[in-house]
Amino acid sequence: MPSKFKERLLSRTAGVAERAESAAAARPSESQARSATMPAQLSAFRLEARGYQERIQQLQEELEAAKRHGGAMKVPLSDLHEVPGRRRFKSPEAYAELRENLRHNALITPVAIRPRLEGGFELVSGHWRTDAYRELGRTEIDCVLSESTETEASLGAFYANLLQSDLTDYEKYLGFKDIQQRFEGITQAKMAEQAGVGEAAISRLMAYSDLPAEVLAMLDEKPGLFGATSGTALARLVRTGRSAQVIAAVQRLADKQFDETQAVKFASTDPAKEKPRPIPTAFKVKAGRSTYCDVRQAKNVVRLEFQSEEEAKAMQGALKEVLERRAAKAQTESSPDAGK
DNA sequence: GGGTGTACGGACCGTCTCGA
DNA sequence: TCGAGACGGTCCGTACACCC
Numbered sequence: 001m002p003s004k005f006k007e008r009l010l011s012r013t014a015g016v017a018e019r020a021e022s023a024a025a026a027r028p029s030e031s032q033a034r035s036a037t038m039p040a041q042l043s044a045f046r047l048e049a050r051g052y053q054e055r056i057q058q059l060q061e062e063l064e065a066a067k068r069h070g071g072a073m074k075v076p077l078s079d080l081h082e083v084p085g086r087r088r089f090k091s092p093e094a095y096a097e098l099r100e101n102l103r104h105n106a107l108i109t110p111v112a113i114r115p116r117l118e119g120g121f122e123l124v125s126g127h128w129r130t131d132a133y134r135e136l137g138r139t140e141i142d143c144v145l146s147e148s149t150e151t152e153a154s155l156g157a158f159y160a161n162l163l164q165s166d167l168t169d170y171e172k173y174l175g176f177k178d179i180q181q182r183f184e185g186i187t188q189a190k191m192a193e194q195a196g197v198g199e200a201a202i203s204r205l206m207a208y209s210d211l212p213a214e215v216l217a218m219l220d221e222k223p224g225l226f227g228a229t230s231g232t233a234l235a236r237l238v239r240t241g242r243s244a245q246v247i248a249a250v251q252r253l254a255d256k257q258f259d260e261t262q263a264v265k266f267a268s269t270d271p272a273k274e275k276p277r278p279i280p281t282a283f284k285v286k287a288g289r290s291t292y293c294d295v296r297q298a299k300n301v302v303r304l305e306f307q308s309e310e311e312a313k314a315m316q317g318a319l320k321e322v323l324e325r326r327a328a329k330a331q332t333e334s335s336p337d338a339g340k
Numbered sequence: 341g342g343g344t345g346t347a348c349g350g351a352c353c354g355t356c357t358c359g360a
Numbered sequence: 361t362c363g364a365g366a367c368g369g370t371c372c373g374t375a376c377a378c379c380c
Contacts, residue, residue: 187343201372201373203344203345204372207344228371228372229370229371229372230370236344
């Protein structure tokens with residue numbers, strides 16, 4: 001049976017020469033810059049072509065090695081290169097756990113790679129496993145060749161990241177911003193559809209772009225400094241001319257003097273215009289030792305929290321009757337002639 | 341039509357408090 | 361000391377209005 005893996009790799013190696021030629025045609029060659037005479041240029045071209053032939057030969061040898069290892073191949077760590085924006089977020093604790101796991105156990109899932117025209121491979125996935133292998137002093141790691149194009153690899157890595165709960169909102173924003181730059185004219189609705197999230201979520205994430213450079217610099221340092229909800233609120237304040245207050249608030253947030261709510265409140269408060277706030281009231285209705293109902297009221301909102309859903313349902317009906325009586329009374333008082 | 345602002349309800353999680 | 365409950369913080373989804 002013909003190996004699909006072999007076909008894929010051969011198709012890649014077949015493309016290497018063509019891509020090399022087009023790439024060479026598109027850029028001013030070093031040999032051209034160095035050599036003005038035709039024989040010298042020809043000689044330089046032959047040298048370049050020989051380099052690509054060697055690369056093709058190398059990839060074919062790697063294919064044979066891969067076949068011997070059941071699809072995965074050993075690749076020197078020095079041949080693996082990272083593409084910016086493709087690395088998944090991982091906490092220091094999670095990374096330490098991964099590294100210790102790999103110290104004592106074999107790598108179960110090979111890292112995914114794509115061949116590079118200039119030699120070596122770019123990492124599609126498995127950045128942290130590769131880092132762990134480097135730290136552990138290993139020289140090679142099991143790899144599989146990814147079928148994806150460069151764009152697919154980047155999008156795949158980003159959308160995979162998006163599904164991780166530990167990716168911060170700011171990092172999600174950077175990913176969507178990157179997509180907007182790659183695909184000019186793409187709408188937020190389209191990105192939401194592709195990512196499988198709501199349009200409002202994308203809109204909230206993109207609000208980071210309205211924050212001042214000072215705030216973005218702090219987020220670069222600490223991507224988890226604040227989430228998209230607070231980011232949206234702060235961005236709104238920036239648009240109303242409160243950039244300085246936003247920067248000060250985020251600085252205090254970074255210094256742990258504020259939590260997110262306090263930071264947003266600080267940035268939005270004008271001390272000169274601050275109005276006295278109504279004081280919320282609360283009380284508990286006890287049934288023996290346990291709380292039957294927890295009541296909280298602030299302004300025109302009353303919240304009732306019962307011990308059980310059944311009791312809440314039962315009370316809803318009783319409350320309806322009370323409220324309807326109150327409403328009827330209020331109507332009578334406001335228009336005494338009503339009902340005559 | 342696309343993007344944004346706002347309000348609201350609900351879920352989840354971490355921390356604190358209190359009683360057994 | 362431990363577990364249950366209380367509470368606060370944060371995020372998300374939905375709906376609707378508004379603006380460009």
